[in-house]
Amino acid sequence: xxxxxxxxxxxxxxxxxxxxxxxxxxxxxxxxxxxxxxxxxxxxxxxxxxxxxxxxxxxxxxxxxxxxxxxxxxxxxxxxxxxxxxxxxxxxxxxxxxxxxxxxxxxxxxxxxxxxxxxxxxxxxxxxxxxxxxxxxxxxxxxxxxxxxxxxxxxxxxxxxxxxxxxxxxxx
Numbered sequence: 001x002x003x004x005x006x007x008x009x010x011x012x013x014x015x016x017x018x019x020x021x022x023x024x025x026x027x028x029x030x031x032x033x034x035x036x037x038x039x040x041x042x043x044x045x046x047x048x049x050x051x052x053x054x055x056x057x058x059x060x061x062x063x064x065x066x067x068x069x070x071x072x073x074x075x076x077x078x079x080x081x082x083x084x085x086x087x088x089x090x091x092x093x094x095x096x097x098x099x100x101x102x103x104x105x106x107x108x109x110x111x112x113x114x115x116x117x118x119x120x121x122x123x124x125x126x127x128x129x130x131x132x133x134x135x136x137x138x139x140x141x142x143x144x145x146x147x148x149x150x151x152x153x154x155x156x157x158x159x160x161x162x163x164x165x166x167x168x169x170x171x172x
Contacts, residue, residue, distance in 0.1 A: 002049050002065065004046045004049055004050070004063075005046050005048075006044040006045055006046050006050075007025075007026075007044070007045065007046070007047065008026050008042060008043075008044055009023050009024060009025060009026060009042070009043055009044070009045050009047065010023070010024040010025075010026060010027070010030070010033075010040045010041070010042060010043070011023055011024075011040065011041045011042075011043045011045075011052050011059070012024055012038050012039075012040055013038060013039045013040070013041070013055065013056040014037070014038065014039075015035075015036070015037050015038050015039050016037075017055075018039075018055035018056035018057055019055060020052050020053070020054065020055065020056075020059060021038065023043070023045055023047055023051075023052060024040075026042075039056050041056065043061065044061075045061050049063060049064060049065065050062060050063055050064060051064050091122075094122070095119075095122055095123075095126075098115065098118060098119045098122065099119065101115055102115055102116060102119055133146075
């Protein structure tokens with residue numbers, strides 16, 4: 001069981017509708033805070049293990065480890081996006097689309113000079129980037145690391161550490 005260590009704090013609420021905004025540390029002069037848009041209540045809370053639920057007129061302080069885990073659509077969308085972009089980076093997606101569009105344009109006899117120029121430019125950049133990577137990887141004056149090597153290093157570096165147990169989602 002976690003030991004609760006409460007400190008005096010200020011709960012900030014939206015002045016118009018009483019919605020809870022955040023918990024602030026105590027300040028010497030509360031009058032310096034924004035009272036035009038917010039109301040404040042002094043509370044005693046463990047900022048690492050508790051949160052405030054409710055409104056200005058009706059709230060309670062609850063243990064964050066005992067309630068249900070909040071999941072929202074934006075979180076799931078971000079996880080899905082990250083998984084897609086990790087497998088198919090935007091540059092790769094655009095290259096695939098550009099290549100297919102160029103083939104379709106050629107098949108349909110559609111003028112696509114600008115598309116062909118863009119695809120040629122992208123292919124040239126990718127070609128020179130590959131040469132650059134090979135140069136740095138094979139040159140003893142540089143300590144080149146591939147994306148895979150960096151990912152492996154980070155995984156080893158933080159394996160079993162607090163980052164592995166911080167409650168954040170890392171994949172779908």
